[in-house]
Amino acid sequence: MPIHRLNHAVLYVRDLERSVAFYCDVLGFRKVMGMPGAAAFLQAPGSANDHDLGLFQMGEQAGPSPAGRTAVGLYHLAWEVDTLAELERLAVRLAEVGSLVGSSDHSTTKSLYAKDPDGIE
Numbered sequence: 086m087p088i089h090r091l092n093h094a095v096l097y098v099r100d101l102e103r104s105v106a107f108y109c110d111v112l113g114f115r116k117v118m119g120m121p122g123a124a125a126f127l128q129a130p131g132s133a134n135d136h137d138l139g140l141f142q143m144g145e146q147a148g149p150s151p152a153g154r155t156a157v158g159l160y161h162l163a164w165e166v167d168t169l170a171e172l173e174r175l176a177v178r179l180a181e182v183g184s185l186v187g188s189s190d191h192s193t194t195k196s197l198y199a200k201d202p203d204g205i206e
Contacts, residue, residue: 093137094162101125101142108138111182112164112175129164163196172197 098104105125108114114127117136126136152158166172172195179185179199187198 092134093139095139095141097143097147098140099143099145099147101140104140107182107184108140111178111184114138131167161196161198163194169195 096104101122101124105116105119105127108127109116113130114137115130117126117128119125123142125140127138127140128134129137150156150158153160166175176185176188176197179197184200185197186200189196189198
């Protein structure tokens with residue numbers, strides 16, 4: 086059987102609790118497991134995955150990612166929603182917390198570009 090969908094993503098973050106709060110409070114994820122001060126595993130609303138996002142704390146000393154500027158690396162993650170109305174609701178919510186940095190129509194998909202709590206787009 087071929088691969089047909091990304092199951093989960095893992096991100097390194099400076100401040101674990103701030104990142105968990107962002108994904109839970111703003112995007113509706115729920116924390117399913119964690120290791121205090123080290124890692125958290127979150128599930129997206131409506132997901133049947135064990136977890137959709139893993140977050141590992143690096144600490145405040147961690148520098149910004151050079152990906153896309155001076156190094157290769159992750160460009161973005163795209164979360165699927167059921168309707169354009171839900172996409173608009175999320176755009177409003179991201180704008181309210183100062184994390185919406187843009188949007189795009191890819192012809193077959195539409196995307197919001199959000200800044201995560203560490204300022205990485």
